[in-house]
Amino acid sequence: MMCQGLHDRLAASHAKLMRGLVWCRSCGRSTRVDPAGALRHGWPRCCDATMTIDAPDERGTPS
Template sequence: MSFYEKAANSHPSLQRGMVWCAVCGRSQRTDAAGSLQHGWPKCCGFTMTIDSPEEREAYAKARGE
């Protein structure tokens, strides 16, 4: 197992293989190991996030936003 495969298996958010655009909300399946090695997907000019919209909403509530 490569370093990138180990890293991709290190967190559930990476393991699910999905990323989201924080600007437009588009989602995309991704190979986390490949993305870590060759570059993360981008959308609307920004790097896509491994945090789902629901997770981002919960983080914002926890911060009081």
């Protein structure tokens, strides 16, 4: 039996990570990611910022 690595366990620990989608807060672009790979090698960036796991409809409005 293969031992699951830390990045794989972290990626499987949250529903938003497990769906494998990230969004740019600036331009709205979305892209598919391998969450364990992104945790291991670096998170995707767009518009000079790190992309978010929060879908546009899941984000709260700033106060």
